[in-house]
Amino acid sequence: MEKRIQGRSGSELTRVVITGPECTGKSTLTVLLTEHFGGRYVPEYAREYIAGLGHSYTRDDVLHIAKRQVDEVNAATHGLVFYDTYLIITKVWLDVVFGQHPQWIDDEIRKKKIDLYLLCDTSIPWEPDPVRENGGEMREKLYLRYLDELENCNCNYEIITGVGNDRTNRAIGAVSSWLNSVRHI
Numbered sequence: 001m002e003k004r005i006q007g008r009s010g011s012e013l014t015r016v017v018i019t020g021p022e023c024t025g026k027s028t029l030t031v032l033l034t035e036h037f038g039g040r041y042v043p044e045y046a047r048e049y050i051a052g053l054g055h056s057y058t059r060d061d062v063l064h065i066a067k068r069q070v071d072e073v074n075a076a077t078h079g080l081v082f083y084d085t086y087l088i089i090t091k092v093w094l095d096v097v098f099g100q101h102p103q104w105i106d107d108e109i110r111k112k113k114i115d116l117y118l119l120c121d122t123s124i125p126w127e128p129d130p131v132r133e134n135g136g137e138m139r140e141k142l143y144l145r146y147l148d149e150l151e152n153c154n155c156n157y158e159i160i161t162g163v164g165n166d167r168t169n170r171a172i173g174a175v176s177s178w179l180n181s182v183r184h185i
Contacts, residue, residue, distance in 0.1 A: 012078045014182070015113060016175060017086040020120030020160075021142040022134050023127055025167060029120065029160070030084040032168050033175060039080030042072050046085065059098045066090045066105055073113050080179075086114060088149045092142060109153050116178045117150055117157040118171055119143075124163055 016033070018026045027044055034041035046065045050057050069086055087109050094101035122139055134142055150157045158174040160167060 013076055014080045014115050014179070015073060015076060015083065016081070016116045016118065016178070017083045017088075017114050018118045018120065018171075019085055019089055019146055021122060021139045021146070023124060023139070024120035024122060024143075025124050026120055027084050029118070029168065029171050030082045033171055034082045036172055037080055037082075037175060037179075039082060040076070042081060042083045044084040045069065045072070046090070059094065062090060062094055062098070063102070066094075070108055083114075086117075088117070088146055088153075092145045092149065096142070096145075109149075109155075112155075115156060115182075116175065117155050118174055119146055119150060119157050119159050120167075121159055121161045123161050123167065 018030045018033070020026055027047075030041060030043075045068050046062075049061070049065055049068075053061065066087060069083075069090060072083065073086065087105055091101045091105045091109065094105070122143055126136070126139060147159075149155075156178070158177075160171050160174065162170055
């Protein structure tokens with residue numbers, strides 16, 4: 001496992017974001033981590049919102065999603081919270097589809113409200129569905145964009161590889177390592 005994790009102390013709140021390209025098991029992994037560790041699960045808002053639009057999404061729709069993501073992160077006050085995606089995906093989505101994103105998204109990411117990101121790689125095979133747009137080469141390009149964003153923002157992250165139980169166990173190990181590093185500071 002490739003790691004770039006630094007401990008943080010003094011917080012009764014730990015936020016973990018599961019991120020990565022489409023169809024990399026983020027939602028499943030978020031639920032499994034919540035079940036394993038307890039805590040709270042925050043589902044992906046974008047998927048449900050886009051599926052319910054009844055028309056093609058607009059830049060305003062994506063900005064609405066971004067604001068909802070910030071509200072969900074700000075609503076947490078204590079405990080362990082697992083988020084199925086967050087602003088890095090939304091920032092890249094705005095850049096790829098609309099050519100730019102607002103500065104406030106960068107500002108929010110740099111506030112370091114997220115303690116740990118788990119970046120899911122593309123080991124899981126692509127499965128199309130009505131909401132997914134980016135299979136094939138684009139999926140790999142997006143993975144690299146997310147990785148660059150995590151690096152550029154100096155975020156704590158671990159890359160999660162593998163499939164099935166192997167992937168789940170790697171994610172559990174990453175969260176356990178994070179929690180242990182925080183307890184020992």
